[in-house]
Amino acid sequence: MNILYDERVDGALPDVDKDALIRALQEQLPDLDILHREEELKPYECDGLSAYRTTPMLVVLPRTLEQVEGLLKLCHERRVPVVARGAGTGLSGGALPLEKGVLLVMARFNCIVHIDPAARSARVQPGVRNLAISQAAAPFGLYYAPDPSSQIACSIGGNVAENAGGVHCLKYGLTVHNLLKVEILTVEGERLTLGSDALDSPGFDLLALFTGSEGMLGIITEVTVNLLPKPQIAKVLLAAFDSVEKAGRAVGDIIAAGIIPGGLEMMDNLAIRAAEDFIHAGYPVEAEAILLCELDGVEADVHDDCDRVRAVLEHAGATEVRQARDEAERVRFWAGRKNAFPAVGRLSPDYYCMDGTIPRRELPGVLKGIAALAAEYDLRVANVFHAGDGNMHPLILFDANQPGELDRAEALGGKILELCVKVGGSITGEHGVGREKINQMCAQFNSDELTLFHAVKAAFDPSGLLNPGKNIPTLHRCAEFGAMHVHMGKLPFPELERF
């Protein structure tokens, strides 16, 4: 079923008179930068999920809060859908534009308003890049913990909208765990403060609700994040295994030993070979799986933990355990992992990155299931895994120029996500639903649950003008998607409880 907005199943969108809207914007917000010619709109037709493209009706690039406020009020009056965009690095099409909508680009809000070392907080505009926060905090010995792979480019506003993760989530949490306060504008252009500079605030936890809400409930105009003291030291161990199962069990053993690593990553053989070929990180290319285990904190503890983890890994059957001898080798070990996506990209003209999460104990079975599905769809899959927190990133290799391969890759991706749901996991750990996984939402949630999500949306945006079609599918879409999935008169996963 098509990913692009389909008014037939996703709901009718209001018809907008583009020229009249431009005139009204120019009149009421004369300083607002508006792009409306075909060639100007082209660069904004997709975000990080570049396989899906839609040319927006208009792109606006405000510089002031008043402009955003004015734009929202005007769009609300005229019933014009608004899609917010940060740096455009999102991987699920959360900022995919609408032909009948305005794309609101928040990238020019790129000022770090205030770093307060004594409060251990940073107040920043939404267009500030994730890494820029840590760089600005570094002189004080502080940093911002969540570090999605795109951290050099992705913006904090987008991080909040997607509840972005990274490789250190097991120990340091996701975006939602590292926020104090966000300022938002509602669909009507009304200012609200969610959270506070204190550790809690009165009323419902709307800060938690808005985090990860994918631009559906309001527009983020400022973010105050929590900063942490930089750990004194970080050490990395690399362990090789001759089977994925053993590597998976070793992860549980480390945690059973009472150790929470700063990062714990697994790669399978295809990913290892791709990364080694690309980065020359020194990975053992014969291994069926490797684990990278980073231990960080106070020096004395880290040394003790390294010894403990080494013993656990050896006991778990590692064929080799190596500790990075120096900072350069540590960085090299990580470079292989952090470049796994582009490395896999060298093996194949195109790849499609999945983002399912599973309870860790299900890993061996799920990897076997993925291998079987890959064989069925005749496509290769490389596995990269945030093993510590159960977040898998299977990378499906395909060639979009071969007729039918993109469709097969999409179908395989959908099956992998449904497998994650079946074992008690989720269709998305950190990339978000956006448009990409809109159909798989129908597998994870039943119609009553989706109805409640729509009720939440209605409390903040009853007219449905903010990012329509993302995150929560309509029941109509699910009915059609479900109909496609009824096979031989059976629903998928009949053994699952459906409330």
Next chain:
Amino acid sequence: MGAEQNIDGSAALLEQVNQALASATPLLIQGSNSKAFLGRPVAGEILDTRGHTGIVSYDPTELVITARAGTALSELSAALEAAGQMLPCEPPSYGEGATLGGMVAAGLSGPRRPWSGSVRDFVLGTRVITGLGKHLRFGGEVMKNVAGYDLSRLLVGSYGCLGLLTEVSLKVLPKPRLCASFSLEMDSARALARLAEWGQQPLPISAASHDGERLHLRLEGGEGSVAAAHDRLGGEPLDPGYWNELNEQRLAFFDEGQPLWRLSVPNNTGLLDLPGEQLIDWGGAQRWLKSDADASVIRSIALAAGGHATCYSHALIDSPFQPLPPALLRYHRQLKAQLDPQGIFNPGRMYAEL
């Protein structure tokens, strides 16, 4: 509460909610009532969650425990303790029979909060009976899950006003290898200044409280880090039981008398000139105050500091939680109207309007 029980009473809970919906009868949700003194009084038919009890699943290597809302907090803690794990947010019980449902609905966290995160931070998933009479599941047992809106975390601290929690999955962590408590003699102002300074350094502090005369600290971590920090900070040994007494409000400070207030303020807030006796917790971010002063006086001090104040003395004032700005209150009402359209769940417990 007696021995551990494992009873799935969700069908009965669902039936009671559906009856309440049919007859438009407000429900007063309660577990052991240990936190009944918080919030506003509710007039309604009692819905007791304790018939829905027991740990549903616990796999220590997954760092996740799932239990029914009526499960006693003590049972949960004992199971975690046996596996060398803990709920890092240290939720207070305020009574022997305190339940998991009450812990999550109140969303209160203990002394470790500034360093570990709050109850909300450890909630991974919930099952909830909604105001539309459905028993639904949100979130799950995985650490990362961004599918749909985060309803599980929204429900934390909502005092049962948005739905009936029936089951909760929580992230848990291994207990630290070593724990050391000690105290240092210094005045409050100096203690707050030192805490702001130490907060910027990678020290293994996991609790910090000042009682007016002494700064009490707890260090947690590996042997090396705890020993090094202890050497550096100095101080005399403190009975580690202090932290539980503080968390459960059993220190002499909390003895009956003047009304009790909780002020939540930014963590680098200096000494506040408060109209009464105060006790500092959360490294400065939480101040307990005993005072007869008018609510408006106390609240304006909290607000000026960038925080808010909650009255912990039951039925003393009409709005124990800090009133919300009008625009924010309007969205609270809209959310309540959407999720609990008939207004049957703990009406008025948080605010008269909800």
